[in-house]
Amino acid sequence: MFISPMLLQKSNHPFDDDSYITELKLDGIRILWTKFNDKVKIYTRHNNEVTALYPELTDIDLPNGTVLDGEIVVPDENGKPDFEATMERFRSKNVPYTIQYCVFDIIQHNGVKVHSLSLLDRKDLLNKIIPSNHPSITVVQWISGKGNAYFDLVKQNGLEGIVLKKSDSVYDIGKRSYNWLKVINYMYEDVYITGLLKDKFGVLLSFLDGKPAGLMEFISPVERKKLYSMYKVNSENDKFFFIEPIKCRVKYRNLTKLGKLRIPSFVEWK
Structure with a gap:
């Protein structure tokens, strides 16, 4: 079951605000992972099913009625997302690249819709349910506030940018919201x-x-x-x-x- 993801607005500058959390903006492909009736289906943000491309993500031990939101990346030798390699892997599962599904939100769990919970509550739920020993899935780490310092680190390391999210925000399905702001390291x-x-x-x-x-x-x-x-x-x-x-x-x-x-x-x- 496809659910249209929440989208980000742009911000020209980072900022410090403890009512927001700060995450790394991952340079990959936005992916919705779903499991219903014991079948995993994986979708792009544009509702294209790509389950067959990512067989390594079909055995994650999560209950039916779960919908995750995240980004698929291919890390390079230094652990940085390699967008060109990610696109090569997206075009063919036969290229020798290891993917990582980096989950940053959850929309439904065990058949219960959780999109109306606060962002921090949804983050807590992710930390409880995502298996720590699976080689292909991980939870995106975040910090409270400190957007300016985080963005400085992103620039120093040549990464894509940051995302600033309102801590108490709900998950606005299918909407572009100012509760999620992206700052690109142009x-x-x-x-x-x-x-x-x-x-x-x-x-x-x-x-x-x-x-x-x-x-x-x-x-x-x-x-x-x-x-x-x-x-x-x-x-x-x-x-x-x-x-x-x-x-x-x-x-x-x-x-x-x-x-x-x-x-x-x-x-x-x-």
């Missing part, structure tokens, strides 16, 4: 726009040294108009118009293993 880079996609919006980026930096799709309508008013085409192929380079600043999550920007978005013209 990185920034000056790059050139060197091309435009022909079939849809997207701009080709290069680093200042000329190396390819990837494709950017996130530019506001206002800035798109400015781009359209200033670019000059030098050449083209079936896929791109290649233009005289235009310098801008972008923000992004991290560099991919190929050295390109992951999820770049426009910040300003330079």
